[in-house]
Amino acid sequence: MEFDHILIRYGEMALKGKNIKQFINQLQHNVQQKTKEFPNVKVKRTQGRMFVLLNGHEPEPIMEKCKRIFGIQSLSLAIKVDNEVEKIKEAALYALTQADNAKKFKVTVKRINKDFDVRSQEMNQILGGHLLTNTEGITVDVHHPDVEVKVEIRKEATYITSSVVPGLGGLPVGTSGKSLLLLSGGIDSPVAGYLAMKRGVQIEAIHFHSPPYTSERAKQKVLDLAKQLAKFGKSIQVHIVPFTKLQQEIFREMPDAYAMTIMRRMMFRISEKVCENESILSLTTGENLGQVASQTMESMHTINEVTNYPIIRPLVTMDKQEVIEISHQIGTYETSILPFEDCCTIFVPKSPKTKPRRDKVKYYESTYDFSQSIQEAIDGIETIKITDKKAVDESFSNLL
Amino acid sequence: MIYLDNSATTKPDPSVLESFNQVSNQFFANPSSIHQFGGTAEKLLVTAKNQAADLLKVDKDEIIFTSGGTEGNNLAVKGIALEHQNRGKHIITSEIEHPSIYEACKSLEKLGFEITYLPVNEIGVVSVNDVKNAIREDTILISIMHVNNEIGTIQPVEEIAAIAKNHPKLFFHVDDVQGLGKVSLELMNSGIDLCTYSGHKIHGLKGTGMLYVNNRTKLFPLFHGGSQESSLRSGTENLAGIVSMVKALRLIKEKEKNNVQKIYEMQHYLMDELDKFDGVIINTPKKGAAPHIVNISVPGIKPEVIIHMLGEQNIFISTKSACSSKLKDESKVLAACGFEKGRTTSALRISLSYENSQEELQTFIVSLKKAINEFKKALE
Numbered sequence: 001m002e003f004d005h006i007l008i009r010y011g012e013m014a015l016k017g018k019n020i021k022q023f024i025n026q027l028q029h030n031v032q033q034k035t036k037e038f039p040n041v042k043v044k045r046t047q048g049r050m051f052v053l054l055n056g057h058e059p060e061p062i063m064e065k066c067k068r069i070f071g072i073q074s075l076s077l078a079i080k081v082d083n084e085v086e087k088i089k090e091a092a093l094y095a096l097t098q099a100d101n102a103k104k105f106k107v108t109v110k111r112i113n114k115d116f117d118v119r120s121q122e123m124n125q126i127l128g129g130h131l132l133t134n135t136e137g138i139t140v141d142v143h144h145p146d147v148e149v150k151v152e153i154r155k156e157a158t159y160i161t162s163s164v165v166p167g168l169g170g171l172p173v174g175t176s177g178k179s180l181l182l183l184s185g186g187i188d189s190p191v192a193g194y195l196a197m198k199r200g201v202q203i204e205a206i207h208f209h210s211p212p213y214t215s216e217r218a219k220q221k222v223l224d225l226a227k228q229l230a231k232f233g234k235s236i237q238v239h240i241v242p243f244t245k246l247q248q249e250i251f252r253e254m255p256d257a258y259a260m261t262i263m264r265r266m267m268f269r270i271s272e273k274v275c276e277n278e279s280i281l282s283l284t285t286g287e288n289l290g291q292v293a294s295q296t297m298e299s300m301h302t303i304n305e306v307t308n309y310p311i312i313r314p315l316v317t318m319d320k321q322e323v324i325e326i327s328h329q330i331g332t333y334e335t336s337i338l339p340f341e342d343c344c345t346i347f348v349p350k351s352p353k354t355k356p357r358r359d360k361v362k363y364y365e366s367t368y369d370f371s372q373s374i375q376e377a378i379d380g381i382e383t384i385k386i387t388d389k390k391a392v393d394e395s396f397s398n399l400l
Numbered sequence: 401m402i403y404l405d406n407s408a409t410t411k412p413d414p415s416v417l418e419s420f421n422q423v424s425n426q427f428f429a430n431p432s433s434i435h436q437f438g439g440t441a442e443k444l445l446v447t448a449k450n451q452a453a454d455l456l457k458v459d460k461d462e463i464i465f466t467s468g469g470t471e472g473n474n475l476a477v478k479g480i481a482l483e484h485q486n487r488g489k490h491i492i493t494s495e496i497e498h499p500s501i502y503e504a505c506k507s508l509e510k511l512g513f514e515i516t517y518l519p520v521n522e523i524g525v526v527s528v529n530d531v532k533n534a535i536r537e538d539t540i541l542i543s544i545m546h547v548n549n550e551i552g553t554i555q556p557v558e559e560i561a562a563i564a565k566n567h568p569k570l571f572f573h574v575d576d577v578q579g580l581g582k583v584s585l586e587l588m589n590s591g592i593d594l595c596t597y598s599g600h601k602i603h604g605l606k607g608t609g610m611l612y613v614n615n616r617t618k619l620f621p622l623f624h625g626g627s628q629e630s631s632l633r634s635g636t637e638n639l640a641g642i643v644s645m646v647k648a649l650r651l652i653k654e655k656e657k658n659n660v661q662k663i664y665e666m667q668h669y670l671m672d673e674l675d676k677f678d679g680v681i682i683n684t685p686k687k688g689a690a691p692h693i694v695n696i697s698v699p700g701i702k703p704e705v706i707i708h709m710l711g712e713q714n715i716f717i718s719t720k721s722a723c724s725s726k727l728k729d730e731s732k733v734l735a736a737c738g739f740e741k742g743r744t745t746s747a748l749r750i751s752l753s754y755e756n757s758q759e760e761l762q763t764f765i766v767s768l769k770k771a772i773n774e775f776k777k778a779l780e
Contacts, residue, residue, distance in 0.1 A: 060588055061457070101566060217439040334461070340434070396447050399419045400647050 001094045003059050003077035006052035006066060007161055010073055019175075024050075026200075027071045027172040033234070034065045037389075046154075051078070063165065068232050070198050071175075072167030076150075078159045083116055085123075088158050089130045092149050095162035096131050096138070102162075104141035105131065109151045116153045127151065171200030173233035179312055180275050181205045181284045182267065183222055183238070185340070188286030188315055190225045190332040191323050195314035196284045197233045204280060205229075205236055206271050208243040218340040226386040228332050235387040239274055242380040246373040253368045256349045261356040262365060264303045266374065272307045273378050282310040288323070289316055298355040305358050402715045402760045406601075407549055407578060407693055407751035413603040413651060416644045420605060423640035431637055432626060445637055448646040455646075455653050457588050458612060464629045465642050468609035469577040470500040471622075472596030473543075475611055475633070476573040477504040479619030480541045480594070481513055487569060488538025489513045494526045494555075495736040496548055501575055505543075523685040524553040524737045531560050539570045546579035550733040550749060552684045552693030554583055561591030571617055577601055581652030582660065583690050593617045597649075599641070603753070604648035608641040655754045663691040663752055666761055670694045670750060673765045677772070681743060683734060692752040697734070699742035701775050706748060709771040715764055717750045 010027060028043055028050060035041045040055035041062065052062060059077050066075055079095060081087040096102055109123040118126070128140055131149070152159045181193040183205040193203050207222045219240065226236045246266060251259050271283055287295055304311065315323055327333040403411065423444070429435070431442035446460075453460040466472045481491065493505055495517045505515045516534045518526050526544055535542075542564055546557050557574050564572035573594040576585055581602045587595060594617060599608030613619060613632065625634030674680050674696055683695040698706070703719040710717060719731075730744035750764070 215434070215439070216436055217434070217442075220439070220443070396444055399422060399444070399643050400448060400451050400650065 001079065001090060003079055003095075003098070004054050005078040005080050005159065006054065006059065006063060007076045007078045007159065008050040008052065008066065008072050008167075009075070010050070010071055023071070023172060023175050026174045027069070030069055030071070030172050030174065030233075031066065034069055035062055038062060046156075067165065067167060069172070070168050070170035070200065070232065071172035073169060074167050075165045076161035076163060078161045080157045080159055083113065083153060083158050085118060085126065088123075088151060088153075088160065089127060091158075091160045092127050092151060093131055093134050095160050096135065096147060096149050099147040099162040102138055102147045104139055104145050105147045105149060106140060106142045106145040107131065107149045107151065109153065111153045113153050113155045115155075123151070123153075168198065168232075170198035173197050173200060174202050176200030176202075177282075178202045178204060178278075178280045179282045179284045180239075180271055180278070180280045182271060182286070183207050183225060184286070185218060185222050185225065185336065186286065187327050187333065187336040188288060188323055190229060190286075190336060191326045191330070192284055192286040192312075192314045193229050194232060194326065194330050194332075196312050197229065201284070201312075202234055203229070203236060203284065204239065204274075204278060206239045206241060206274055208241045208247075208267060208270075210244040210247050211242075213244065213247075215340055217338075221335055221338055221340055223384065223386060224335050225332055227388060228330065228335065230386050230388040232330070235385055237278075238384045238386055240382045240384065241270055241377050242382075243377055246370065246377050249368070249370060249373055251349075254364050257351055257353040258356060258361060258364055259349050260352040261299060261302055261361055264299075265306045265361065265365075266370065268303060268306045269374060270377055272309055274381070275309060282312055283307070284312040284314070286315055286323075287311075287313045288318060288320075296354050298357070299353075302356040302358050302361055305361075402756075402764055404715065404717045404750045404752065404756065404760075404764060406753040406756075407749065408718055409600050409606070410603045410753050411755065412600075412605055412644075413648060416604055416648045416651070419647050420640045420644040423643045427639060431639060432628070441639055444643060445639055448639075448643045452610065452646045452649060455649050456612065457586070459615060461630065462612055462614050464611045464613055464632050465637065465645075466609040466611050466633060467607050467638070468600065469498070469575070469596055469598035472577075472598070472609050472611040473498065473500040473573075473575055474504050475619065475622050476594040476596060476613075477501060477541065477543055478508065478622060479632075480571050480573070480617075481508050481511075482620035483618050484540045484571075485513075488536075488540045490516070490536050490539045492516045492518065492531060492534045492539060492542045494518045494520060494544055496520050496524055496526075496550075496733045497543065497545055498549055498575055498577070501543055501545070520736050522737050522739075523688065524548055524551050524733060525688065526555050526560075528556050528559045528563065532563055535563075535567060535570070539567070541571050541573060543573040543575065545575040545577075546585055547576070547583055547690040547693075548733060549578045550693075550731060550747070551695040551737075552578075552689040554579070554688055554690055557585065557592070558590065563591075564593075565591035578693075579690060580649075581656050582663065582692050584656065587612055587614075599645035599648060602645075602648050602652040604645040605641055607638065608645040610645070652754075659754055660691060663754065666752055666756060666758065667691050667694060669758065670761055670765075673761075677769065679772070683737070683739075683743070683747065694750045694752075695734075696748050696750075697739070697743040697746045698748065698772060699746050700779075701746055701772065703746055703748050705775055706768070706771050709774065710764075710767055713767055715767055717748055717764075719747060719749065 031043045038057045042053040044051045079091040081091045107124050107127045109120040111120045147162050150161045176199055179196055179201045181203045183189045205226050209219050226238050230236045250263050254262050427441045427444055429437040429441040431445045449460050449463055452463050518530045520526055544555050544557055547554055561572055571593040574592050575596045577598045580597050593614050595612040597610040600606045619632055621632050623634045628634050674682055681697045731747045734744040734747055
């Protein structure tokens, strides 16, 4: 006997009124995509429930995949058996013995199929008795059980579960449109991307690359971060912008104190163009209020002037510690703290303006024509598709 | 040559050696160097770690590359002891552990730790109940091997892991140096917190190994320095060794999946033939043992003499484990099984690999018979 199903419960989505169908379809699609590498797995739906049929695959790796899909409230491993008392007894015992730290349990029987002869209450007692006589050191506690053995007698079969694993919540990626994430390689931007994805947003990423000031390893780091994010959603297009020339011009031609602000404005201008080309309707950044000198209200006001696209700033009110905690949870922290220079750290002016003004910036920008370099940067964009598949580097494959 | 001492070490696989050679030649940069060359080396290191994690079905952050079984065992035992001594100073282990566990525990006794050495039954198995009963408020570590290196018995580590799971304050370490590639052991969600592996027992190279440390487990490092291996094992990574070992791991896992039956059959053949010998006692149990070890006693003979007689014909087996062969007295493991002295001082170990063949074993059986007879004749 072994668990042959994963039961998926979706929470918030149940509240979504008329759109519910679209949300559930997307969730089913996402689960299918994430479990594609397991050839026999099937994803099915019956009234208000989604089941992953394992068909002989081991449950753990598939559970791990499902734990990273947004839109799932909780998951349980389930056993499907025929509607026969003896088979249900056997399966309930298996489910109980598989649960961690089972000291106190309760049995909950739901008889949805009223054709089943034994009534819920009676079934409860039969199963409770069976479990008690066939285990050691485990007692019944209906008020504070460690494990609840849930038995659902449905028309086609009976499903038995024992432990409930929380899912990530949120909405299925793909139900809230696309956004372009400004991905730097630091701690914040991957977390911002993750939180946008949590609300159902599909993200693409843009990264500004300034060789030789920034290295291939810095670029690889960004791709690694994108890969980590892709585990929570679909594949991610990463647009790598060659930024060296434009950046050099900014730092050469613009007043030192304003160079950082103007550089950020250029990034937004280029990002907006990418959005236009890719039919993306918003930008997402890891900006946060008051965290570093450039992230002030004044700075945001001045930089935001160059675009009227909505900018999603999921971290804007968070403390640094909260952001770091999330980055640990989602597995981006270790990569983020790798010590490579990125385009924001390489040309740091001695005293960047913490309260830049729109009128001044506008004036400085009018004194030099950046248009050609901007266009060159856009034309030179390299787009890389990142999936969460494990790509074995070709040059290493014979070594390993 | 007929090599039947695979529990002492194995012959490196040619393709593993080739990998070692290539990595040493082409990717000798320090993975911590920030230049492109170092970047490539680091990428190779990460790729190797990912592959090892996949093969062991664990998270990549849960693998620490080490120099081998002895280091892994020392890091696990001393690392837990030093890191968690404020929680308690009691450690549970068994009487039949490898010296790298046993002596590490002995050394901790000098630092004020209290060690419980659990006995084994007549086939060399620790009792799960004994483990349960030995757990105290101040127990911080249980360390039990998976497969015994001398007689090959499999310890009930999965059941012990289930018990350990119910005691969140202690950690459970498994020495799986002998089991890897022959007797499968799941780590994920098992209750096992630490697990030691060695490269040269699976046709990798000496000086390579891995320690699995699950995400909840904190260790005090033995080596401090440049913070390599998540700061648990500083020192420039032995990239060529690591890559070659991970390749060996992939190969042995494939063999385990497809060919483990072959070793079982060879073991059955050996046991059946040895059973027919007069005066030979088979110490390895017929059930509940790993497939690659057969331990026998021939009371009345000196095992070294048999080793040398076979050695003259290029057949290599061993007495007790190579690691404790320098100690003159009896086999500690067989003594722990409660056997009398004639049996514990006359033990021979035959240990197989996927490379051995039935024909080799036939030759060995003939030669062993001859050696024993000659020895007995000389005494008459």
